[in-house]
Structures are given as structure tokens and as C-alpha cells.
Amino acid sequence: MGVQWANLYRAVRIHETVFDLLSEEYETARIDEAKSIPTVGIVDFPSLPERKSSPHRFLIVLISTVLSVALTAIYLLSQRSWLEMAECDTRRALVARIKMTMHNGWS
Structure with a gap:
């Protein structure tokens, strides 16, 4: 009974460690995403042209x-x-x- 309990305890500790590591990575990814500056930004909004340039x-x-x-x-x-x-x-x-x-x- 003691061996089975030790195996189950070890499995639970491994799962807890994996969960902690993945939780840290997830939080780091969320923070990095919030900090990241968008690569494409609208400088000036488009408008209709005043006159048609070409082709005539x-x-x-x-x-x-x-x-x-x-x-x-x-x-x-x-x-x-x-x-x-x-x-x-x-x-x-x-x-x-x-x-x-x-x-x-x-x-």
C-alpha cells in the first residue's frame, strides 16, 4: 500500500510542477502581449480623392x-x-x- 501511495504522490507532484511552469509561461505571455506595440498603425485615415488622376x-x-x-x-x-x-x-x-x-x- 505504501508503494502505491508513493507512486501516486510522485505523479501528483509532477503534475503540480508542470501546472506551475505552464501557468508562469501563460502569465508571461499575457504580459508580453499587453506590452507589445502593434506593428501596423493608422497614420492618417483615408479619404476620397478630389479628382480622378488616371487613366483618362x-x-x-x-x-x-x-x-x-x-x-x-x-x-x-x-x-x-x-x-x-x-x-x-x-x-x-x-x-x-x-x-x-x-x-x-x-x-
């Missing part, structure tokens, strides 16, 4: 329109040139051969 909508629309007109004109001129080209033209035969090679390579 008119400039975007103008550049987009000019580019689309230029690209469409280039496409239409190249298509007309391609359709007016003779069937036996070497450039047209080269493009047809490249298309056939690419088509056979992907299939």
Missing part, C-alpha cells in the same frame, strides 16, 4: 478606336490582296503547303 477615359477610347480601325484596314487590304493573287502563285502554294503540314502534324 477619353484617351483610352481614342487609342482603342484608332488601333481597331488600323487593324481592320490592314486585315481587309491583306484579304483583298490574297483573294486577287493567282492560284499558281508560289506564295499561295507555300501557304497551302504550310497549312497542310500543320494540319497533318496535329492530326
